[in-house]
Amino acid sequence: MNGMVIIVEDEDPVRAALVRLLQSACYTVRDFASGKDFFNNPMPETPACLLLDMQMPDITGMEIIEKLASTDVNMPVIFITGYGSIPMSVQAMKSGAREFLTKPVSPEALLAAVDEALESDRANLQHRIEQCEFTARYNLLTPREQQVLKFIIGGLMIKQIAAELAVSEITIKVHKKHIMNKMRTKTITDLVRITERLHIAQARGI
Missing domain, CATH: 3.40.50.2300 (Response regulator)
Structure with a gap:
């Protein structure tokens, strides 16, 4: 058609x-x-x-x-x-x-x-279909996962994010795994691309 x-x-x-x-x-x-x-x-x-x-x-x-x-x-x-x-x-x-x-x-x-x-x-x-899909994926994240996501796309390493949030590196690695699964991304580049489409602000730490 x-x-x-x-x-x-x-x-x-x-x-x-x-x-x-x-x-x-x-x-x-x-x-x-x-x-x-x-x-x-x-x-x-x-x-x-x-x-x-x-x-x-x-x-x-x-x-x-x-x-x-x-x-x-x-x-x-x-x-x-x-x-x-x-x-x-x-x-x-x-x-x-x-x-x-x-x-x-x-x-x-x-x-x-x-x-x-x-x-x-x-x-x-x-574009609209993708935008709705990306928003739905982001809404699956917990508040803590959303917080970690902003640090990840801001360029912080696992160790730095753990220090910022006063938790262990293992905890951050678990959060990162959940984030990648829920957002259906395999690389940080893919994650950054989606968050840019959603206009999610980066967090760079202190």
């Missing part, structure tokens, strides 16, 4: 033509005639992009993207409009749109923009 494209376009002939083009390119397509219809339906849970008309009677394309920005939906947006202008395109990009296309849009330009948008969303989705 190539991905899902959601079309929000109030002009029936234009919307139908877009659906045919995208389906012929093997995309899954959902289409809506208004922003209201779009928001009354569930958001996709798979890689997707939004093909959005700028000018619509009920909710404008700009209002839709602003409303999306206030939620946790981070779907790439491609604007299409028959009334394009430089100020309008600048405003769209500042609002977070990935692409701004003026009607009539060539099939090649549209499909290229959709391909890039979906590839971006796939990467973003994978």
Whole structure:
């Protein structure tokens, strides 16, 4: 499956033509005639992009993207409009749109923009999945293990951490083993990479 494209376009002939083009390119397509219809339906849970008309009677394309920005939906947006202008395109990009296309849009330009948008969303989705997984692993650590972890990624040796926490080196080695197992890492480099993704502060001792 190539991905899902959601079309929000109030002009029936234009919307139908877009659906045919995208389906012929093997995309899954959902289409809506208004922003209201779009928001009354569930958001996709798979890689997707939004093909959005700028000018619509009920909710404008700009209002839709602003409303999306206030939620946790981070779907790439491609604007299409028959009334394009430089100020309008600048405003769209500042609002977070990935692409701004003026009607009539060539099939090649549209499909290229959709391909890039979906590839971006796939990467973003994978990043979010990994982030949730890393957070879940970190939450398995006890408070003491989290404390030891911060010293480990801060570059302290086992002996130094033991001195900082006034415990034996054997105790720290046990904590380290548990940390590596729970975080599913084999090297300190892997551990540092994950903690950087989680923005966990390092502890360097006195």
